Structures are given as structure tokens and as C-alpha cells.
Amino acid sequence: xxxxxxxxxxxxxxxxxxxxxxxxxxxxxxxxxxxxxxxxxxxxxxxxxxxxxxxxxxxxxxxxxxxxxxxxxxxxxxxxxxxxxxxxxxxxxxxxxxxxxxxxxxxxxxxxxxxxxxxxxxxxxxxxxxxxxxxxxxxxxxxxxxxxxxxxxxxxxxxxxxxxxxxxxxxxxxxxxxxxxxxxxxxxxxxxxxxxxxxxxxxxxxxxxxxxxxxxxxxxxxxxxxxxxxxxxxxxxxxxxxxxxxxxxxxxxxxxxxxxxxxxxxxxxx
Ligand code: ARG
Numbered sequence: 001x002x003x004x005x006x007x008x009x010x011x012x013x014x015x016x017x018x019x020x021x022x023x024x025x026x027x028x029x030x031x032x033x034x035x036x037x038x039x040x041x042x043x044x045x046x047x048x049x050x051x052x053x054x055x056x057x058x059x060x061x062x063x064x065x066x067x068x069x070x071x072x073x074x075x076x077x078x079x080x081x082x083x084x085x086x087x088x089x090x091x092x093x094x095x096x097x098x099x100x101x102x103x104x105x106x107x108x109x110x111x112x113x114x115x116x117x118x119x120x121x122x123x124x125x126x127x128x129x130x131x132x133x134x135x136x137x138x139x140x141x142x143x144x145x146x147x148x149x150x151x152x153x154x155x156x157x158x159x160x161x162x163x164x165x166x167x168x169x170x171x172x173x174x175x176x177x178x179x180x181x182x183x184x185x186x187x188x189x190x191x192x193x194x195x196x197x198x199x200x201x202x203x204x205x206x207x208x209x210x211x212x213x214x215x216x217x218x219x220x221x222x223x224x225x226x227x228x229x230x231x232x233x234x235x236x237x238x239x240x241x242x243x244x245x246x247x248x249x250x251x252x253x254x255x256x257x258x259x260x261x262x263x264x265x266x267x268x269x270x
Pocket of ligand 1: 019020023063066068069088118119166168169256257258259261262
């Protein structure tokens with residue numbers, strides 16, 4: 001297996017504060033047993049495709065299950081996140097320690113720059129293109145360091161709908177040069193950049209119904225897509241393009257504004 005991911009068991013997961021619109025109506029509403037079941041089922045499925053490293057869960061950091069926000073990994077380098085909200089800043093030291101212990105080299109952004117890792121930075125599989133989201137969490141200035149460290153082409157996309165506050169909630173780069181996304185989550189200019197960079201036949205626009213069920217928040221391993229939900233129409237479309245759709249409902253985590261992709265950080269992307 002070539003792919004590797006980092007996950008963190010949900011022992012202390014809960015919605016204990018609100019930093020996105022999904023959390024506002026779900027404070028204290030997580031069914032912990034169900035969350036554990038859903039997480040384990042995702043873990044089992046992902047294990048069939050990839051090796052999974054585990055981060056030790058810690059109390060008082062209920063969002064640390066969303067390891068996609070730890071930072072961005074490329075080969076032996078790790079760019080740690082610096083969270084927008086104080087509620088999540090305590091996670092930073094746990095993530096840093098794990099990466100240092102595993103022998104990664106850490107490269108820090110300036111202290112004034114916010115960056116939320118793979119939540120807002122997604123590689124186009126098989127290319128040196130990195131899509132970055134900004135508008136709610138990550139500062140666009142974070143691209144300067146990434147450009148300096150790696151020879152990347154970066155396209156920044158402005159997010160405009162607070163329900164889709166991270167790029168990975170509304171945009172998913174796919175193998176074969178395709179992208180799947182929810183158009184209304186982006187500014188007019190950013191929609192235009194997607195169109196200028198990806199030909200029409202490679203763009204999969206999804207409905208609001210699929211978007212609010214986090215269909216774009218998919219873990220992708222080659223042509224396998226592991227996601228929370230997809231409508232029959234979307235499943236047909238994806239299958240006809242040669243993708244294998246694996247549904248893994250993670251409704252308890254949606255209460256905190258995260259889906260499958262948020263629960264796993266890629267250690268091997270591009
Ligand atoms: N409650 C978390 C937050 O608002 C959810 C993070 C979801 N992660 C992601 N990669 N989109 O930060």
C-alpha cells in the first residue's frame with residue numbers, strides 16, 4: 001500500500017464550542033457511542049486502501065479528530081497549521097510533537113499567518129498543482145512559504161458561504177485531472193479560475209443537497225472515493241467516469257462541520 005494517513009480516535013470528540021455554522025445548533029449533541037462506531041467503520045474501510053498512523057487522543061481538544069487540519073505534508077517536510085480560532089490552537093503542539101517524533105522536518109509560517117492545513121490546501125493528484133482556499137480560516141499569504149519550499153503551482157480560491165468555511169468542504173480534486181465542487185461556495189472570480197484551469201468535461205459540479213451532506217469532503221485514493229453521502233445522480237455520474245464510490249456515513253462529525261476527509265490527513269499526497 002502506497003498511501004498513508006494520520007487519524008486520531010474520537011475518545012474526546014464533541015461539539016463543545018461553536019466556530020462554524022454547523023456547530024451552532026449542535027452544542028452538546030454528539031452521540032459519543034455512535035461517533036466511535038462511525039469513526040471505526042471509516043478506519044476499517046480506509047485500512048483496506050492505506051496504512052494509518054494514529055495520534056493519541058487528548059482531552060480538552062474535541063476537534064483534534066479532524067487531523068486534516070494538522071498541517072500540510074510533502075515528502076519529509078511538514079508545514080504546521082496555525083489556527084484562526086483560539087479553541088483549536090491547543091491542538092498545534094500535539095500535532096507538532098507527533099511530526100517531530102516521526103522524523104519530519106518542520107517549516108513554520110510567520111506567527112501572524114493563519115493556515116489550517118489540508119482543510120484549505122489540496123493537491124491535484126499527479127500534478128504539482130495545489131488548490132488553496134481562503135476567506136474564513138487560512139490567510140492567502142500562507143502560499144508564499146509553500147511556493148518557496150516546493151516548486152508548486154498554486155491557485156487560490158475565495159470561499160464565500162460560511163457553511164463551507166474550509167476548501168475541503170466544497171472542493172475535491174480527483175484523479176484523472178478532474179475536480180468536484182459546489183459552485184455557490186466560491187466567489188465569481190474564483191469560479192472563473194476553476195473554469196480557466198480545468199476543462200468543462202473534467203468539472204463535476206454538485207448540487208446543494210449533495211454539498212450540505214459533505215459529498216465533496218471525500219478521501220480519495222486513486223479512483224476510490226470514500227465519502228459521507230452522495231445522491232443517486234452523483235453516484236451515477238462518478239461511476240460512469242470510472243470512480244468507485246464508497247459511502248461511509250459520519251453524521252456525528254458533520255455536527256462539528258467535518259466529514260470523512262477532515263478525519264484523515266494524507267501523509268503521502270503528491
Ligand atoms: N469543528 C472543526 C472546525 O470548525 C471542523 C473541522 C473540519 N475539518 C476540515 N478539514 N474541514 O475547525
